[in-house]
Amino acid sequence: VEVLSKSTRKKDIFIKGNKYSEAGVKEYWIVDPSTERVSVIYFEDTEKNEEYMYEDIIKSHVLEGFEIRMADFIEKFNE
Numbered sequence: 001v002e003v004l005s006k007s008t009r010k011k012d013i014f015i016k017g018n019k020y021s022e023a024g025v026k027e028y029w030i031v032d033p034s035t036e037r038v039s040v041i042y043f044e045d046t047e048k049n050e051e052y053m054y055e056d057i058i059k060s061h062v063l064e065g066f067e068i069r070m071a072d073f074i075e076k077f078n079e
Contacts, residue, residue, distance in 0.1 A: 001029040017041065027062040038070055
């Protein structure tokens with residue numbers, strides 16, 4: 001999971017994304033606080049790439065049974 005910031009946005013998406021793909025990472029989550037969206041990139045099958053809003057339930061294709069609603073995570077993190 002990568003959380004974007006204004007200063008490292010391009011590096012996080014392109015450079016790190018390429019390195020993760022080359023290293024064999026199967027699933028890459030990119031959290032964008034400025035748009036409150038989460039992009040899920042599946043390096044093995046890009047047709048499965050999805051984009052979610054913080055309110056959506058995000059399910060992993062790699063970690064069976066893992067799902068999260070980013071809004072809930074952020075709420076708990078800020079407590």
